[in-house]
Amino acid sequence: MRRVAALPGSWLAQLWLARAALQSRGLPSALALYRESLARAPRPLPGDVLMQVSGDLGNAGHLPEVLELVEPHFDPATHGLAVGNNLIKAHLDLGQTDDSRRIVDQLYALNRPDWKETLSFWDTELAKARVSLAEPEAADSLRMAMLTIEGPVWLKPESPAAELFPGKLPEAPTVSFLGSSAEIASNSQRVHQQLADAPGRFSRALPLFLAETLEMNTNARARVLVPWIVGDMPGFVLSGAPWTDENVANYACQGQAKSDFVAVTYLKPNSEPWTVELRLIRTIDGKCIGIVVTSFPMARPEEGLPDLAQQLLALLAREAAVEPCQRPAAYQVPGAPDFAYYLLRLEQLLAVRCSSMDGVPPAFLSGEREILDGNLQLCLAHPANLPVRILLAQTLLDMKRVRPDIPLEFADRLTLLRNEHPLPEPAQAVVARIFRDAVTA
Numbered sequence: 001m002r003r004v005a006a007l008p009g010s011w012l013a014q015l016w017l018a019r020a021a022l023q024s025r026g027l028p029s030a031l032a033l034y035r036e037s038l039a040r041a042p043r044p045l046p047g048d049v050l051m052q053v054s055g056d057l058g059n060a061g062h063l064p065e066v067l068e069l070v071e072p073h074f075d076p077a078t079h080g081l082a083v084g085n086n087l088i089k090a091h092l093d094l095g096q097t098d099d100s101r102r103i104v105d106q107l108y109a110l111n112r113p114d115w116k117e118t119l120s121f122w123d124t125e126l127a128k129a130r131v132s133l134a135e136p137e138a139a140d141s142l143r144m145a146m147l148t149i150e151g152p153v154w155l156k157p158e159s160p161a162a163e164l165f166p167g168k169l170p171e172a173p174t175v176s177f178l179g180s181s182a183e184i185a186s187n188s189q190r191v192h193q194q195l196a197d198a199p200g201r202f203s204r205a206l207p208l209f210l211a212e213t214l215e216m217n218t219n220a221r222a223r224v225l226v227p228w229i230v231g232d233m234p235g236f237v238l239s240g241a242p243w244t245d246e247n248v249a250n251y252a253c254q255g256q257a258k259s260d261f262v263a264v265t266y267l268k269p270n271s272e273p274w275t276v277e278l279r280l281i282r283t284i285d286g287k288c289i290g291i292v293v294t295s296f297p298m299a300r301p302e303e304g305l306p307d308l309a310q311q312l313l314a315l316l317a318r319e320a321a322v323e324p325c326q327r328p329a330a331y332q333v334p335g336a337p338d339f340a341y342y343l344l345r346l347e348q349l350l351a352v353r354c355s356s357m358d359g360v361p362p363a364f365l366s367g368e369r370e371i372l373d374g375n376l377q378l379c380l381a382h383p384a385n386l387p388v389r390i391l392l393a394q395t396l397l398d399m400k401r402v403r404p405d406i407p408l409e410f411a412d413r414l415t416l417l418r419n420e421h422p423l424p425e426p427a428q429a430v431v432a433r434i435f436r437d438a439v440t441a
Contacts, residue, residue: 005033011040015052022060030056034069047079054086066090076106081115088122097129097363108369109409120370127366142229144237146251149224152212153349154391160430161390165328168221173322175214176252176259177207178225182267184240196351198298199269200238205347206265206276206305209333212387213309216331218316219323223259225251226350234360236351242266245279249286259283261320263312273297276308280315290315302339330386330427338381342388345375349395356401368399368406376413383421389431396438404441411439 001020004013014037021030034053041049054070057063067090074083084107091100104122107115150157155165182199204226211222227237243251243264252259261282268275273295280290292311296304316322334342348371355365375392382388396407396414414435422428 005036009040011037011049014040015049019052019056022056022062027060027062027065031065031069038069038073044075044078045073047083050074050079050083051086054083054090058086058090063090063094067094074103076103076110080110081107081112081118085118092122092125092129095129097126100129101126101363105405109405111409116369116373120367123367123370126363130363130366143231145228145230146254147226147228147354148257149208149211149226149350149353151215151222152387153208153224153346153353154387154394155212155215156394159390159394160433161393164330164386164390164427164430165216169219172219172221173261173320174221174223174257174259175316175320175322176223176225176262177211177214178227178243178248178251178262178264179203179205179207179267180227180237181239181242181265183270185270196236199267200236201344201347202269202274202301203238203265203267204236204350205343206267207263208346208350209305209343210263210265210309210312212331214313214316214322217313217324217327219325220316223257225262226354228354230359234357234364236354242277242279245281245288246286248279248281249283252281252283261289261316269298273304276304278308278312280312280319282320289319299340300336301343302336305339305343306333332382332385332387334378334382334385334388338378341374341378342391345371345378345391345395348374349391349398352395352398352402356398362402365402368403369409371395372399372406372410376410376417379417379421383417384423386423386427386431389423389427390434393431393434393438397434400438407438408441414439 001013001017004010005017014033018030018033018037021033037049038045038053050070050073054066057066057069066086070083071087074087076084084103088100088103091103100122104119104126108119155162180203182203207224211224214220215222227239229235229237248262248264252262261280264279264281266277275293275295278292279288281287282289292308292315294304294308294311313324317324333339351365352371354360372395375395378388379392396410400407418432418435423431
């Protein structure tokens with residue numbers, strides 16, 4: 001190898017000599033050989049050269065040297081995921097999450113379906129790192145606010161899509177929905193930060209689903225209350241104990257918009273089947289006027305939640321004089337096997353909307369492309385479903401406020417969806433308008 005390395009133009013032998021030097025703990029010699037190889041190798045640099053340099057140095061624990069030698073030569077389109085993986089891991093192991101995120105985004109932008117699973121893995125690892133590196137706030141310094149979502153999470157009152165559904169009379173009763181509480185399999189009483197998990201996501205998705213069911217099937221207005229931590233580390237609240245009737249009534253009466261009733265849910269997810277307890281609270285006196293309980297398999301929520309929603313509507317009609325009305329023909333909810341995915345996309349839209357609020361750091365949201373891709377796949381599975389299409393459009397529009405570069409990556413696929421699966425007018429024109437606003441730079 002030394003004789004070959006001495007030949008004019010030689011560059012490959014230096015890589016193997018450098019590996020041998022590393023194995024003998026001769027880092028200075030190895031670095032000199034790597035630099036010589038990189039200087040002599042053809043341009044653009046072959047991907048296997050950068051892969052070997054980054055792999056050898058990374059395996060030997062020399063992470064700063066990986067970034068010093070390899071990153072200046074890295075071109076995502078040329079060197080792809082193989083070299084990108086090593087750079088992402090080096091940055092991540094050094095605690096440089098922003099630099100890892102930058103490379104992940106560069107690779108995502110190439111729209112390679114075969115890389116999606118690996119990049120999604122890095123999305124999760126970056127989210128874990130963000131949580132682990134965050135300094136926990138003292139429990140007594142935490143402040144909770146109550147965010148308010150009016151109507152279905154995908155149908156903002158000011159959205160053009162609102163004209164596709166009937167409005168509510170000013171005197172209509174208002175029912176709020178509060179979830180964000182679940183039985184926790186722990187005796188710990190302390191406050192801690194964690195990644196969103198299945199019980200947490202479900203505890204937020206359930207009131208969103210119940211609220212749109214009420215909005216579309218009765219004369220009442222629906223509102224969702226979302227407990228939120230305010231401060232340097234904002235995020236969703238997940239209570240390990242049920243909200244008290246008194247607190248629930250107080251939350252629903254804060255601010256200018258008052259609620260007449262609150263439906264509060266408590267999730268018990270520690271054994272199969274999962275169980276949900278729903279209490280209906282009258283806000284004027286904080287009295288519980290009805291309880292509904294249902295169970296369902298975690299993977300098949302359609303086997304229990306639609307029935308829970310119907311029981312709630314019957315309870316409201318009986319105890320709160322909420323009148324049923326004809327459901328709009330345009331309102332359809334995906335059934336099995338996609339009902340669970342619909343709930344997930346509702347919760348993700350809530351997260352996207354919250355990530356665009358003032359003071360929320362960019363790292364709050366993760367898996368942005370998976371969120372959009374999942375919504376798009378749901379639209380393809382239900383091409384005539386208007387709420388699903390609006391859900392995608394609204395998620396794109398809210399994503400633009402946080403990551404304006406990402407909706408642009410989906411522009412061609414949105415055009416294909418619109419052309420191959422058009423909605424009847426006027427829905428087609430309204431949704432196309434939201435799509436256009438979302439992907440216009």
